Amino acid sequence: MKLVNTTAQNSFRYGWLLSRIFPFIKPFMGRVILGFLVAIPVGALDGVVAFALKPYMDYVVGQKDLVFSLFHHTYTIPWGTIALAIPFAVVLFAGVQGVLRYLNTYLTDWTSQKITNTVKVALFNRLVYMDTSFYDENSSGVIITRYLGDPDSASSGIVNNIKSFITSLFGALSLIAVMLYSSWKLAVIGVVVLGIAFVPVALIRKRVKATSNKNMVIGGNITTNFNETYSGNKVMRAYCLEERQKDIFQDQIWKAFSNNMSLTKRAGWMSPLMYLIASFGIAIVLGYGTYLITNGHMTAGSFASFVTSLLLLYKPVKSLGNTLTGLQTIFVAMGRVFELFDLNPEILDKTNAVEMNGLNDNISFNNVNFEYVKDQPVLKNINLKINKNETIALVGNSGGGKSTIVNLIPRFYDVTSGSITIDGIDLRDFTMKSLRNNIAMVFQDNFLFSGTIRENIMMGNPNATEDELKKAVEYAHLEEMIADLPDGIDTYIGERGTTLSGGQRQRVAIARAMIKSTPIVILDEATSALDNKSEAIVQKALDNLIQNKTVFVIAHRLSTIKNADRIAVINEGELVELGTHDELMNIPNGQYKTLYDMQFKKQEISAGV
DSSP states (O other), X not given: OOGGGOOOTTTTOHHHHHHHHHHHXXXXXXXXXXXXXXXXXXXXXXXXHHHHHHHIIIIIITTOOEEEEETTXXXXXXXXXXXXXXXXXXXXXXXXXXXXXXXXXXXXXXXXXXXXXXXXXXXXXXXXXXXXXXXXXSOHHHHHIIIIIHHIIIIIHHHHHXXXXXXXXXXHHHHHHHHHHXXXXXXXXXXXXXXXXXXXXXXXXXXXXXXXHHHHHHHHHHHHHHHHHHHXXXXXXXXXXXXXXXXXXXXXXXXXXXXXXXXXXXXXXXXXXXXXXXXXXHHHHXXXXXXXXXXXXXXXXXXXXXXXXXXXXXXXXXXHHHHHHHHHHHHHHHHHHHHHHTOOOSOOOOTTOBOOOOOSSEXXXXXXEEOSBTTBOSEEEEEEEEETTOEEEEEOSXXXXXXXXXXXXXXXSOOSEEEEEETTEEGGGBOHHHHHTTEEEEOSSOOOOSSXXXXXXXXXXXXXXXXXXXXXXXHTTOHHHHHTSTTGGGOBOOGGGTTSOHHHHHXXXXXXXXXXXXXXXXXXXXXXXXXXXXXXXXXXXXXXXTTTSEEEEEOOOHHHHHHSSEEEEEETTEEEEEEXXXXXXXXXXXXXXXXXXXXXXXXXXXXXX
16 A cells, blocks of 8 residues: 555544544543543633622622522621632632643643554554565655654644643633523523634535645655655765755645645634624624613623623634644544554465474475566566575576565565465465574665664574674674774664675674574675675675575675576576576576676686686
């Protein structure tokens, strides 16, 4: 699946999305609920100031004592006492609300980050098991955006926005309650008008989805550009591509700007429109309120309290509108997140897969056909048997399918038809872990992880002893190099091992393969990118690695090819010739002989053979 083709089809299925996110929220449900409960009084206390205006206007401004009955007793509170009490009460409530807001913010941030990290870990756990083809089809930028950016938008935002929704909702409800207490007739007008003001929010949903999806694609492209600028900096310098990279980046940045402004143009009128609708409501309330006061149906204090509540109500209502728009963005991101969770690798263990325990007899390719793209064959009817401890060299023109053949053995890809068997058992019947634990690979450009040399070598076998490590270092001809490093084998080599030369990286990779101690070794152009001196040292290390192993070697070095037990010539995806060097050289007009005359003979002459 190409991640840039995302559609977030389920972004409007709110119940389904919440049911999918709930398992990630459930472990922290106690704090989530506590945060939501705290959000209720945080919002509800918004009505205190508005409510306090009624007694202030009716008793303090009017200088009237408050007289009320309770349990058949009549009580009187002097207006002076009320005048002193109300300001203190307002400050007290503001202090309580401040403490609750702090607690609410802390709980929300804690739960949001916990949920986000849980989602990211779960997604990464799936990412590491995705097929090689998945990484072939998707750029690093898109993967980073989807697997890191979308969880941030989805899981962290959901708790925060629901908390904001609850706060705004109860703030609105408390103010509506004050309005109802002051005048239910005016309250009906105010609530109806504010209800109409919510209509624009519903109209913007699809625009939010489209913009969010476009931003995801653009964000992925921007990240890819950064990665390519970083990883390809030498090529960029060598070919003066700085302007090209700048132009690409600027184009992507302004595309993001245009996309966001497109949403702003459509969503930006929401706030003014809601304000305009609310102003109509306020105008109607003012007119009708004046009528009620004039006719003695309402006190000035009640009206002041009502109008204050109505004016204060605009803020939580606007917040509710923004929160609902934000929630839609979150639901779009959530839809994309669960698209990732629903992706499954195509290459999986069979239900009754067995463990592979070494190689006893042979590896056999039986009428193997393979295609990366449907109806575009890369390998055609490959039949080849490699016996235990045999070394077979794969040669042929570039793009002929040599690397594809060796990539099928550890099941980086599965054959389109035919089979590959190990000791007569289809390798698809083995568990992938046990299969790959029996194979060591050394590539042309070996990837070293950020960390020390020791850590990179020990990745081949984390349970290896110190003696096994020393032996791998010795056989990989790393001793001299390590002795010259400031911290020896514990020297930190940085991302991709760029602080080491090409030959040094290859020898670390060989040591990693050596310490794995597997019966099958695959060498894919392991020395092609090295100079003659480095190649000679690396070749000695490789010679140590392949002793008493079954070896597949893709090589350009004549000595390696000639020393192989057999040579398989692959051309246009077909096995066209098979035999020893001498046998193939005796085939008149043979493809190996032609290849030898074109490529290998020069090596033989320069080597003085």
